[in-house]
Amino acid sequence: MTDTLDLAALCEASGTKFLLALFVDLNGKPCAKLVPVEAVDELATEGVGFAGYAVGAIGQEPKDPDLMAIPDVASFTPVPFVKKGLAIVHCDPHVEGKPWPFAPRVILKQVIAKAAAAGFAPYAGAEVEYFLLKYDAAGALVPADSDDVAAQPCYDARGVTRMYDHLTSISTAMNQLGWGNYANDHEDGNGQFEQNFQYADALTTADRVVTLRYLLNVLAQERGMIATFMPKPFANRTGSGLHLHLSLRDTTTDAPIFPASSGGDEDSVGLGLSKTAYSFVAGILKHATALQAVIAPTVNSYKRTGQVASSASGATWAPKLPTYGGNDRTHYVRIPDNQRIELRGGDGAANPYLAIAAAVDAGLDGIASGLSLGEVGTGPETPFPLTLLHAVEAFEADDIVKGTLDVAGPGVADYFASLKKDEFFAYHAAVSGWEHDRYLTAF
Numbered sequence: 001m002t003d004t005l006d007l008a009a010l011c012e013a014s015g016t017k018f019l020l021a022l023f024v025d026l027n028g029k030p031c032a033k034l035v036p037v038e039a040v041d042e043l044a045t046e047g048v049g050f051a052g053y054a055v056g057a058i059g060q061e062p063k064d065p066d067l068m069a070i071p072d073v074a075s076f077t078p079v080p081f082v083k084k085g086l087a088i089v090h091c092d093p094h095v096e097g098k099p100w101p102f103a104p105r106v107i108l109k110q111v112i113a114k115a116a117a118a119g120f121a122p123y124a125g126a127e128v129e130y131f132l133l134k135y136d137a138a139g140a141l142v143p144a145d146s147d148d149v150a151a152q153p154c155y156d157a158r159g160v161t162r163m164y165d166h167l168t169s170i171s172t173a174m175n176q177l178g179w180g181n182y183a184n185d186h187e188d189g190n191g192q193f194e195q196n197f198q199y200a201d202a203l204t205t206a207d208r209v210v211t212l213r214y215l216l217n218v219l220a221q222e223r224g225m226i227a228t229f230m231p232k233p234f235a236n237r238t239g240s241g242l243h244l245h246l247s248l249r250d251t252t253t254d255a256p257i258f259p260a261s262s263g264g265d266e267d268s269v270g271l272g273l274s275k276t277a278y279s280f281v282a283g284i285l286k287h288a289t290a291l292q293a294v295i296a297p298t299v300n301s302y303k304r305t306g307q308v309a310s311s312a313s314g315a316t317w318a319p320k321l322p323t324y325g326g327n328d329r330t331h332y333v334r335i336p337d338n339q340r341i342e343l344r345g346g347d348g349a350a351n352p353y354l355a356i357a358a359a360v361d362a363g364l365d366g367i368a369s370g371l372s373l374g375e376v377g378t379g380p381e382t383p384f385p386l387t388l389l390h391a392v393e394a395f396e397a398d399d400i401v402k403g404t405l406d407v408a409g410p411g412v413a414d415y416f417a418s419l420k421k422d423e424f425f426a427y428h429a430a431v432s433g434w435e436h437d438r439y440l441t442a443f
Contacts, residue, residue: 007044007089011037014078017085021048021069022210023093024104026057027281027297027349032088032215033069043071047094049388059102060094060414066116067093067100075207081173082218090207101409108206110407111357115364116251122360125199125245125340126209131191131233132163141233143191144225150190159186163193166223168356170195173215179208188317189237199245199340202356209242209352213311217317221305226326229295229348232303239304240348242295244359247340248280259338261339267398270374271326272338278373278397281324281333281341283366283400284359285379288322290331290398293391293404293420294358295346304347321380332379347417354405361404389424392417 011019012066021043022032031047047068052060056069069091078087093103097375100106115122123299132144143149146161153159160167167184174181187194189215199205199211212227220227229240232239248257258277260267266275284291296305306320317329322345325331334342346355385391396417 007071007076008037008040010073010076011087014087015080015085016078016087018083018087019071020086020088021091022088023069023091024210024351024353025055026059026102026104026351026354026419027212028104028210028349029056029440030210031055043089044073045090047071047410050093052093052095052100057419058100059412065095067095067103070094075204077177077207077211079173079211079215081169081176082215083115083329088211088214090210099408101406101407102412102415104351104357105203105206105404106408107412108203108353108357111361111404112144112202114407115360118364118368119251119288120248120257120329120367121251121254122202122356123222123247123249124202124205124356125197126205126352127196127241127243127245128209128212128216128229129192129194129242130229131189131238131240132166132193132220132229133191133228133233133353134224135226142228144220144223145191147292148190152188153186153190154188155185155193160184163216166220166225167193167195167209169219170212170215173219174212187238187240188315189234189239192238192240198249202360214308221276231298231301231347231349235303238315241344242302242346242347242348242350242352242355244295244343244346244356245340246280246343246356246359246363247364248276256339260309260351269376271376272333273335276367277341279366279371280363281365281366282371282373283369284333284341284343284373285322285324285373286366286378287362287398289382289385289391289394290401291358291362292345293388293395293417295343295350295355295403296387296391297351297354297420298347298349299388300423301347301349302385302391305345305384306386317344318347319377319384321379324373324380325377330379344432357407358401358404361407362400365400387424388420391419392424 020032020036049066049072052067071089075090093100116357171181184195216227319332322332324333402413
């Protein structure tokens, strides 16, 4: 059966009448065209065209040929809970018949192929934290739940219950899609929530993060709320992270790579991982400063990592140094068990495709270089970036992380760095209020 028939059959079986042919730019902006099911054959074989310069940060000028969004049939996702008969299909932008190297999904697919060549299949889980807000009568942003004023609202059963309709609608949607939602909670900030789903292969998880952000935005808006993934919308509240849980499997046997072998002596650190896994962690730590430019990619991101304490709990839950530990949330890399590691440096502004790609590539470098870890609680003696500019400068000096963005073609990393520098200087030249205008609904 061809992809054309597959996509048409999926539409027919699910009652889909329209598809959002969707991809994201380097900043994570979801871009789409609404395609009627009558044009599904053309979509599947030729794609749908976009003026790339109008898309945003995707490396095109007005004179350039169209971006053609070619659907990945495996990503087909019916979303009738948004609009009856609607589905999403994630796409890979192409230009003149070739995958466009500035497209984040294309970059992640290239890193996955690179990992496969080394015998590894990367898997990922993601914790998507967000705030539910509204404007009050004075025009100030406040929690959508007017009663969400407790000094320590984290896990408060009453706060979850008051937002029951929203949380259960998202949970039901995730479970109808087969994502395996297993928990929904009130986070540490007033108005802040998190809804968890099962891990999957790296590409599937990145697609799901993009889809979930879209669902959260549009379903919250229908209830008169704003869902924002802005890293630090309030100075006196915890920021929103995008914590990534990463692991590797053997491409031949599908066996997990991270657990130390039973009865073996390879666990030199004592946290239950294999030598390969520890080298993977060491690679992430080695490249952490540069990695921050990708996984914490906005000016606002460094208001989250730069705070000492920002809530009544006394913690920011954001790492300050590139260190690792066991089941300890104060570190850049947390090792909660022998199946995975948790990278805690990323935030809600991160593009999931780029974040997972850069983290996996850094880990692969650690494996290829045979890197070792120091004592638990330590890390490389490299400064953690204080601002986006510091992070971008580290990015430009790091051949591995910079090379991740160039994996599908040259020029992407330099373009990305110039975007982020422009953003940094624009912020510092802007008037008060630009911060919310720029970040609140951008992701």
